[in-house]
Amino acid sequence: MPFSSLSHIQTRLDNAETTAVEVAQLYLDRIATHNETLNAFVYIDAEHVLAQAEASDKHRAKHGARALEGLPIAVKDIFCTQNGPTQCCSNILKDFHAPYDAHVITKLKEAGAVLVGKTNMDEFAMGSSNETSAFGPCRNPWNTDTIPGGSSGGSAAAVSAALTPAALGTDTGGSIRQPASLTGITGLKPTYGRVSRRGIIAFASSLDQAGPMTRTVKDAAMITSVISGHDSGDATSVADAPELDWLAACDKTDMKGLRIGVPKEYFVEGMDAEVRASVEAALKQCEALGAELVDISLPNTKLAVAAYYVIAPSEASANLSRYDSVRFGHRCDNPEDLLDMYTRSRDEGFGAEVKRRILTGAFALSSGYYDAYYLKAQQVRTMIQQDFLTAFENVDIIATPTSPITAFKLGEKTDDPLTMYLSDIYTIAVNLAGLPGLSQPCGFSADLPVGLQWIAPAWREDVLLSAASAYEGATDWHNKSPKAFDEVSGGES
């Protein structure tokens, strides 16, 4: 049961084989047993979880089941929730209690979901390994000496070790897809503008997007169908986004007629040989399912990381200027004057990586450098978008590795920020272009999971879901579970 998919739990609830309270208790017990090892959750309120589950069982009995009735979903510490603290895993937001729920949290509640708690993350979502969290690193269930990826590392580890059947993450440069890949689960980053950002603590507003992290493709569709949709409270949430039949898209069992673009720039030196072999084997499988593989080129791929590390820090330095210790957040003791209060509070509150990004951004936006850095990066961003538009004239979808490497050891890259940045090389371009992307498990390298990334045209999450469902149906990777956390079946569930 713990390693069941969300949809399987839903069926059991619908058939009255279990109750929301039983399900909630099962996962609370698992969290109590395993969280100390993993540090996946930074906040749990068991009483509140059970109260929600009880209310859900009552709602089901009285009014019938809503879309996510009684299903446990954990959320990254970046989502504002009225219950419990929202700290973005930063000391500057220590003990911050949000006065309102994020729009997606409201949507989950309205759909009957049981919110399990807050998951660990890189501070302000700035990181690829979950090591910049003010609450300590999170560990990868497949090998607890390794990182779970980031920044949504807590959500990934929690789903991977079945401390929750599903979780929400956010993805600014790969922060859903990369940890999903490194922990052997499925992660979907919707099209920019598909999901409201209101109440999600901002990192880089033109790139941030929330999405699900789950055991199966259908589970990702179930959650996205609930959290997506226009919100007048977020000016970048798109009002006329094409509606999709999210669940029907997951019924696909073959890839007949599907043209899959394989960009040569994503299969280059520096990638782990077994990652490459796994992804190539996955592509062969797609061919066997009826797809046609088409060699394509995305010529500006090599510029994506550079453009991203101008644009994201620039937006971050502007967004994080709100932490002035006046309206909320940490304030230093006995400030001498206003300037001392700002500078010392921010020094004490922000960790090293957040400072690096704020300073990079402040520099890129500073007088005399704006054109050379920010403007230039936004022009290169247009070129990267154009690469995808051109490619999609000829193919339906693009397939790549999600990450060039598997999970690395804790501490291995913390002294070398630039090398850490380069680990997001395959995910970043998707955010720059505002496209939907999905990572799903497609194999192992030295007993660590490998992810396959799908990229579709804007608003075509249905194409992602169909391809990923067909692949999932033909393979068994999504059923693998980390042995140390699967007492019953020891690895298979």
Place this chain on the structure above:
Amino acid sequence: MDIDVQKVAMLARIRLNDDEATELAPQLNEILGYVDQLAAVNTDGITPTAHPHDAAMPLRANVVTNGNRRDALQAVAPKTESGLYVVPKVIE
């Protein structure tokens, strides 16, 4: 080009002690050195991205949409008094 870390830190209103500045300088220079590859790209005539889908900024009617939630919103402030935010003295 070498970045003046203390100057940028002041722009960003972050105090850095000398040790931090000494550690950050080579890291920031390495990051900026990497992004400098953008300078070699010919971007003549390329429109900079403003929104990933080129969407226009929506307008809404100029009406109050939220109620008075002062107490809830100020409950999270470090220091308030009589509904005001308290900060160190600004004017001598």
